[in-house]
Amino acid sequence: MPTKIAKTPSDPRLLAERALPQDGDERYDRRSKRKRVRSVTVNLSESPLGWLHARGHLSDRQFDAGEKLRADWERANLAPHITMRWDAAPVAGGKRGASVMLNESEAQLAAKLRFENAIDHLGSDLSDIAWRIICGGEGTPVAEKNLGWPARSGKLVLKIALDRLAIFYRLPG
Numbered sequence: 487m488p489t490k491i492a493k494t495p496s497d498p499r500l501l502a503e504r505a506l507p508q509d510g511d512e513r514y515d516r517r518s519k520r521k522r523v524r525s526v527t528v529n530l531s532e533s534p535l536g537w538l539h540a541r542g543h544l545s546d547r548q549f550d551a552g553e554k555l556r557a558d559w560e561r562a563n564l565a566p567h568i569t570m571r572w573d574a575a576p577v578a579g580g581k582r583g584a585s586v587m588l589n590e591s592e593a594q595l596a597a598k599l600r601f602e603n604a605i606d607h608l609g610s611d612l613s614d615i616a617w618r619i620i621c622g623g624e625g626t627p628v629a630e631k632n633l634g635w636p637a638r639s640g641k642l643v644l645k646i647a648l649d650r651l652a653i654f655y656r657l658p659g
Contacts, residue, residue, distance in 0.1 A: 533620075551657055552648050562594055616651070
């Protein structure tokens, strides 16, 4: 079944119609005598972490911890800018210049250091599932399969990892 994408200016979701894999069960439409295909509408812009949070599987604190890790991962992997800087230029002799902040390279290094410290805080047991789902964008079943874990174990381990990340990022709650 071809993918149909629908996006409207008022709706930021990126929706696609995807065929469901058949479970060996051939279903035919009696009128047209053609094979009937079941489908589902998927929001392509939603992350696996967002999907779990939207369905009540993760608390707000766990979701925020995962988003902080993902933001650090994305910021750490940004290439340094090689074009013109658009920071506010300081006014000569005045106090109203650009505030003192990290430049792009320093911000990238700081994010990389935070990301590495967060992964170290998780340890080798929890960092695999956290990276795969939060940063890699794999769904829980795919991550479980790739790690060789039993079905339905990834969500539980991910929740433990997110709780540890919330402690690392010092999130309230």
